[in-house]
Amino acid sequence: MSDTPRTRKIARIQNGIVIDHIRKGRALTIARLLKLGELSQSWDDQVSIGINHSSKIGIKDYIKIENFELSRIQLSCVALVSPGATINIIRDTKVVEKLSAEVPDEIGDFVTCPDPYCITNHEKIPCRFHVVAREPLTLGCHYCELEFYDKLIVFKL
Numbered sequence: 001m002s003d004t005p006r007t008r009k010i011a012r013i014q015n016g017i018v019i020d021h022i023r024k025g026r027a028l029t030i031a032r033l034l035k036l037g038e039l040s041q042s043w044d045d046q047v048s049i050g051i052n053h054s055s056k057i058g059i060k061d062y063i064k065i066e067n068f069e070l071s072r073i074q075l076s077c078v079a080l081v082s083p084g085a086t087i088n089i090i091r092d093t094k095v096v097e098k099l100s101a102e103v104p105d106e107i108g109d110f111v112t113c114p115d116p117y118c119i120t121n122h123e124k125i126p127c128r129f130h131v132v133a134r135e136p137l138t139l140g141c142h143y144c145e146l147e148f149y150d151k152l153i154v155f156k157l
Contacts (some may be wrong), residue, residue, distance in 0.1 A: 013046060016066040018088040019078060019101075026082045027051050027061030033077045033155055036065065073110050077155060079103045080111070080137065105131055107139060114152045118144040127156075 022030060027049050031037070036047050045066035052059050061082075070078070070087060078085055079101035089097040109126035120127045120143055128142035138149040 011046065011048070012093050013064055013066040013090055014093055016045070016064065016068050016090050017070060018090060018095075019063040019065075020060070020086045020088060021055075021057065021082075022061035022063065022078075022085045023082040024052060024059045024061060027063055029081050030078055031063060033081065034063075034065075034070075034074055036063075073108070075099070075101060076104055076107065077110065080107070080153060080155075083134065083137065103131055103134060103137060107131070110156050111139065112154045112156055113141045113144060113146065114148050114154065115141065115144045115146040118146065120144075 019027075019030065028051070031047075031049055036049075045068070046064070047066070048062075048064040050062045053062065054060075069089075075087065078087070080103060083101060083103050085101040087099040087101060088095045089099070107127075107129040109128070111127060111129060113120050113127055113129075115121070118141060119125055120141075125143070129139040130142065132138040132140045132147050133149075136149050137153070138147055139153060140147045
């Protein structure tokens with residue numbers, strides 16, 4: 001094996017988004033949440049996913065999606081999976097805006113409560129959560145007050 005660093009060339013996109021600085025190993029989770037597999041079957045636009053790329057800050061993942069914009073809910077999902085990820089909005093191959101995926105204080109009806117006895121799992125009541133802690137990310141249910149984190153955070157999308 002060579003000690004020289006490998007270089008990778010990734011094609012530029014004309015318009016769309018680049019989700020960069022995704023925490024190592026989390027790009028595929030974000031791709032599933034954004035339903036990129038469903039889009040790519042009926043779509044001619046480019047989607048690139050990079051996993052375990054080295055950068056100045058260490059190992060990271062990234063996702064490039066041509067002709068795509070994130071909704072507010074999708075941005076919140078990215079933030080829950082990889083807080084601090086950067087979303088670059090691309091127009092005519094140039095970055096026109098940079099957003100940081102920051103975890104909001106309140107989480108809406110796109111996460112499910114893991115408590116099987118919670119009222120949200122038995123009646124048509126929208127789920128509501130507040131952020132108890134950011135590291136590790138811990139959510140608290142508004143109704144049953146259960147606090148949960150990590151693998152118990154399940155998305156409805």
